[in-house]
Amino acid sequence: xxxxxxxxxxxxxxxxxxxxxxxxxxxxxxxxxxxxxxxxxxxxxxxxxxxxxxxxxxxxxxxxxxxxxxxxxxxxxxxxxxxxxxxxxxxxxxxxxxxxxxxxxxxxxxxxxxxxxxxxxxxxxxxxxxxxxxxxxxxxxxxxxxxxxxxxxxxxxxxxxxxxxxxxxxxxxxxxxxxxxxxxxxxxxxxxxxxxxxxxxxxxxxxxxxxxxxxxxxxxxxxxxxxxxxxxxxxxxxxxxxxxxxxxxxxxxxxxxxxxxxxxxxxxxxxxxxxxxxxxxxxxxxxxxxxxxxxxxxxxxxxxxxxxxxxxxxxxxxxxxxxxxxxxxxxxxxxxxxxxxxxxxxxxxxxxxxxxxxxxxxxxxxxxxxxxxxxx
Amino acid sequence: xxxxxxxxxxxxxxxxxxxxxxxxxxxxxxxxxxxxxxxxxxxxxxxxxxxxxxxxxxxxxxxxxxxxxxxxxxxxxxxxxxxxxxxxxxxxxxxxxxxxxxxxxxxxxxxxxxxxxxxxxxxxxxxxxxxxxxxxxxxxxxxxxxxxxxxxxxxxxxxxxxxxxxxxxxxxxxxxxxxxxxxxxxxxxxxxxxxxxxxxxxxxxxxxxxxxxxxxxxxxxxxxxxxxxxxxxxxxxxxxxxxxxxxxxxxxxxxxxxxxxxxxxxxxxxxxxxxxxxxxxxxxxxxx
Numbered sequence: 329x330x331x332x333x334x335x336x337x338x339x340x341x342x343x344x345x346x347x348x349x350x351x352x353x354x355x356x357x358x359x360x361x362x363x364x365x366x367x368x369x370x371x372x373x374x375x376x377x378x379x380x381x382x383x384x385x386x387x388x389x390x391x392x393x394x395x396x397x398x399x400x401x402x403x404x405x406x407x408x409x410x411x412x413x414x415x416x417x418x419x420x421x422x423x424x425x426x427x428x429x430x431x432x433x434x435x436x437x438x439x440x441x442x443x444x445x446x447x448x449x450x451x452x453x454x455x456x457x458x459x460x461x462x463x464x465x466x467x468x469x470x471x472x473x474x475x476x477x478x479x480x481x482x483x484x485x486x487x488x489x490x491x492x493x494x495x496x497x498x499x500x501x502x503x504x505x506x507x508x509x510x511x512x513x514x515x516x517x518x519x520x521x522x523x524x525x526x527x528x529x530x531x532x533x534x535x536x537x538x539x540x541x542x543x544x545x546x547x548x549x550x551x552x553x554x555x556x557x558x559x560x561x562x563x564x565x566x567x568x569x570x571x572x573x574x575x576x577x578x579x580x581x582x583x584x585x586x587x588x589x590x591x592x593x594x595x596x597x598x599x600x601x602x603x604x605x606x607x608x609x610x611x612x613x614x615x616x617x618x619x620x621x622x623x624x625x626x627x628x629x630x631x632x633x634x635x636x637x638x639x640x641x642x643x644x645x646x647x648x649x650x651x652x653x654x655x656x657x658x659x660x661x662x663x664x665x666x667x668x669x670x671x672x673x674x675x676x677x678x679x680x681x682x683x684x685x686x687x688x689x690x691x692x693x694x695x696x697x698x699x700x701x702x703x704x
Numbered sequence: 705x706x707x708x709x710x711x712x713x714x715x716x717x718x719x720x721x722x723x724x725x726x727x728x729x730x731x732x733x734x735x736x737x738x739x740x741x742x743x744x745x746x747x748x749x750x751x752x753x754x755x756x757x758x759x760x761x762x763x764x765x766x767x768x769x770x771x772x773x774x775x776x777x778x779x780x781x782x783x784x785x786x787x788x789x790x791x792x793x794x795x796x797x798x799x800x801x802x803x804x805x806x807x808x809x810x811x812x813x814x815x816x817x818x819x820x821x822x823x824x825x826x827x828x829x830x831x832x833x834x835x836x837x838x839x840x841x842x843x844x845x846x847x848x849x850x851x852x853x854x855x856x857x858x859x860x861x862x863x864x865x866x867x868x869x870x871x872x873x874x875x876x877x878x879x880x881x882x883x884x885x886x887x888x889x890x891x892x893x894x895x896x897x898x899x900x901x902x903x904x905x906x907x908x909x910x911x912x913x914x915x916x917x918x919x920x921x922x923x924x925x926x927x928x929x930x931x932x933x934x935x936x937x938x939x940x941x942x943x944x945x946x947x948x949x950x951x952x953x954x955x956x957x958x959x960x961x962x963x964x965x966x967x968x969x970x971x972x973x974x975x976x977x978x979x980x981x982x983x984x985x986x987x988x989x990x991x992x
Contacts, residue, residue, distance in 0.1 A: 479976045489923075671807035672804070674807070675787060675804035675805060
């Protein structure tokens with residue numbers, strides 16, 4: 329495909345988009361960006377493995393019951409937030425601790441909208457878009473103040489964390505009957521429930537996406553679309569500039585890029601994806617509580633992304649699914665133990681595999697599989 | 705008129721004392737080492753739990769509080785040696801690591817000691833001004849906040865240890881060339897920050913319920929103070945605490961405690977847009 333970028337994945341920024349633009353139409357250009365310097369995995373081998381993985385995921389519901397499939401769909405719900413954090417932290421180099429603020433805002437937004445306007449005529453899909461729009465709005469406002477104030481990396485984490493903690497404190501005290509938006513009671517610490525699941529209007533009866541096989545397929549498809557879309561975007565000039573800013577903001581600025589604007593755009597993209605996760609979570613279980621914005625909830629995405637490897641979207645995705653699976657499995661023994669294990673994994677990852685465990689394994693593997701002198 | 709004025713001053717003093725005491729440990733570790741310690745709240749929790757345990761064993765409260773600070777300080781030094789030391793050139797990673805430590809501490813305490821712990825009552829009783837009753841202990845806390853600032857100033861600017869610490873922070877290589885064991889300075893500084901957090905926990909332990917997640921109640925306030933203050937403790941965190949105390953006590957009196965917190969958050973978001981270096985950056989920049 330492209331094969332002309334000078335730098336390997338993560339080695340350095342490639343500011344020059346080497347694809348000869350005039351020779352291809354737009355679609356072919358974007359498809360060519362499925363592979364590139366900012367994402368690992370290229371060539372027939374990688375895509376065959378990916379196709380096999382998707383095939384396995386597609387036939388998986390045939391072997392287990394609907395309840396288990398619904399629980400597996402729950403894993404997929406979180407991947408969007410994780411991939412968004414990967415963009416902000418790994419690619420743009422500014423660590424946000426408060427992705428759960430967007431998650432919670434969009435989740436509550438979906439609840440309020442659907443409880444007021446119902447699910448008829450495909451309104452749940454409109455509510456999904458509006459709720460993600462709310463998250464985008466928050467990300468724009470917050471990002472404007474931070475990036476245009478030229479706040480340093482450490483402070484971005486603290487401000488976003490403070491925002492999510494204050495959101496949680498605010499929602500937790502809305503128990504009284506005076507806290508209602510239209511027909512939707514906010515219900516304080518117990519959270520909102522009873523909103524309709526996502527509903528697809530269909531001739532001859534709407535399809536209600538309860539936590540079951542249909543929702544699983546929708547989420548799987550959505551995850552695939554977002555994953556491939558991010559691959560294309562990150563290998564496009566936009567992604568290259570983000571990486572250039574991460575590697576050296578001054579140099580990127582000297583080359584004429586408005587660092588603040590790119591950082592803001594990356595932040596908004598991550599916020600939108602976190603909001604998407606929030607809506608899907610709320611629609612999946614038909615409830616949302618303030619603790620989804622609390623300190624533990626805020627830490628989990630950071631752990632998934634750190635474990636997977638923030639600088640590559642594939643590693644982020646694999647690491648996230650692995651960590652959520654592990655967390656769910658440990659929760660059987662008590663959520664305290666699961667959280668302690670998550671904390672231990674985070675500390676060990678940071679100390680011994682700062683690039684992320686999955687990413688380090690992928691690099692090692694691709695170095696093994698590629699003949700000497702070849703590129704991964 | 706006078707009782708109203710006293711009431712406002714009391715509210716302000718209470719908020720100021722809380723912000724100073726809660727944020728000093730965080731501010732020292734950040735100002736001297738550039739590390740934001742997300743386990744700050746857990747050092748506070750450690751100080752509070754130790755204090756209450758010692759007090760229940762029959763130790764007088766001041767000694768128990770000192771014991772809480774000491775315990776937090778020792779754990780802090782241990783953590784510096786085992787974890788933080790390896791991450792000095794990666795500030796973002798050091799925050800993430802302290803977050804992991806914070807989760808381990810909170811949930812570990814929950815597993816070992818259960819969800820609540822019997823507290824000790826607020827000592828020293830109360831007094832009345834103009835028909836309203838005020839806690840004497842909180843007045844003492846205000847005094848302690850001022851003494852703490854003065855003590856830290858003396859420590860960093862008028863003792864040999866303070867000079868060595870500041871030299872290490874400014875030019876680590878030069879300090880090493882002059883024979884300073886910079887590794888030990890970092891360990892002690894981190895220990896001091898942790899001990900101050902433990903002290904905060906001990907001082908506030910008699911006024912609140914003890915739960916493993918109590919550290920989180922200090923987080924927003926102390927972060928906001930440090931972010932607005934910037935790198936310097938005396939030119940940054942102290943005036944920031946004073947300004948924020950006005951906002952917090954005003955908003956709290958008007959709409960309740962949560963709105964005090966929201967007011968702080970909005971202030972910090974606006975301040976970082978206007979003064980990216982924090983108050984101390986602005987004051988020091990204005991001097992040049």
